[in-house]
Amino acid sequence: ATLSVTCAVLVENAALDPEKAALVPADGVIFPAASVEFYPGESVFNLLSREMRKNGIHMEFKSSAAYRTAYVEGIGNLYEFDCGALSGWMYSVNGSFPNYGCSLFALQDGDAVCWLYTCDQGQDVGGGQ
Numbered sequence: 001a002t003l004s005v006t007c008a009v010l011v012e013n014a015a016l017d018p019e020k021a022a023l024v025p026a027d028g029v030i031f032p033a034a035s036v037e038f039y040p041g042e043s044v045f046n047l048l049s050r051e052m053r054k055n056g057i058h059m060e061f062k063s064s065a066a067y068r069t070a071y072v073e074g075i076g077n078l079y080e081f082d083c084g085a086l087s088g089w090m091y092s093v094n095g096s097f098p099n100y101g102c103s104l105f106a107l108q109d110g111d112a113v114c115w116l117y118t119c120d121q122g123q124d125v126g127g128g129q
């Protein structure tokens with residue numbers, strides 16, 4: 001599988017708190033696209049969690065009993081709502097944005113997983129409804 005984590009919409013974004021702006025890489029890339037190993041039965045969440053821990057990148061999530069999935073609140077100390085009410089992390093697999101939790105999406109060989117920060121509920125990163 002391939003994994004990447006980007007927050008390009010935050011680069012020079014005037015709506016972002018100046019203290020948070022200091023956390024945004026100049027190119028918006030927190031984790032460049034890389035081929036990573038995944039194991040049978042693993043989810044998008046498992047992959048992200050393991051690779052962030054392995055690479056020393058801060059990540060926070062909460063488990064949702066109601067939806068039986070994990071919700072990613074922050075990556076690289078950038079959190080939901082840091083850039084407004086419609087901002088936060090979302091994921092795509094092979095260019096499509098699933099409309100269910102990341103711990104429910106089972107990976108297949110060759111999947112390309114991208115985590116993207118959005119300031120407009122996905123509209124600004126190609127994942128709007």
